[in-house]
Amino acid sequence: MEKEIIHAYCIQLHGTTYDYQEEWQADRYHIGGKMYAMLGGNRTGKPVLTLKCEPSRAEELREAYASIIPGYYMNKTHWNSIYMDAEDVPMDLVENLIQHSYELVFNKLTKKAQQEIQLIGNPSNK
Template sequence: MRYEWIDEYCLDKKGVEKDFKEEWNATRYMVRGKIFVMLGGDKEGTPIITIKCDPSFGRFLRDEYEDIIPGYHMNKEHWNSIYIGGKVPDEVIKQMTDMSYSLILNSLSKKIQKEILER
């Protein structure tokens, strides 16, 4: 599988929890219960990674890479799905993952952010 490093990359971030949502057949990476990356499949079962991004950056990426589409079963403005069998460079996926983690972390209260970052 391409992007086999994604599990370790997500789990290396502070405060990250991982679970498997059986009903969705998806592995979720979360901060305080808020998803920032999800590994699953589309309606045909084709493997995808779904990542939250700033809307303008997400639109740019979808224009740049045919293997990035609006988030499958997610808010199409904020979420993007990447076909794992595609040709999106690792560095782009890492940049998207870092952005998603920051967006979720910054959505939490300052107190919770401090608790997470000081661990």
């Protein structure tokens, strides 16, 4: 997994905002002010991508892939981390998991916040 590919995929998701958390040395991706993805490192500096995940799916993924672990520095039930040097996790699965994380966070936003995000960038609604 390349950081640039992950960044490009996340930033194209509708309404995504990006920031860099200097203290954590992490790139963060948000929807409606809520984080859905983070590119950072574990305590040894090994790069990880951390994503929100539905709890039962999170456990299934951890059992199926050695490179998917409970969310590093996050709630272990609702977040998974994927080692960026993972060779056992295909890129199409990573993209699917990013989309899943985005949708989980988006669906928890208020209806008003969801509507505002849906209106962003849609010229027919301006």
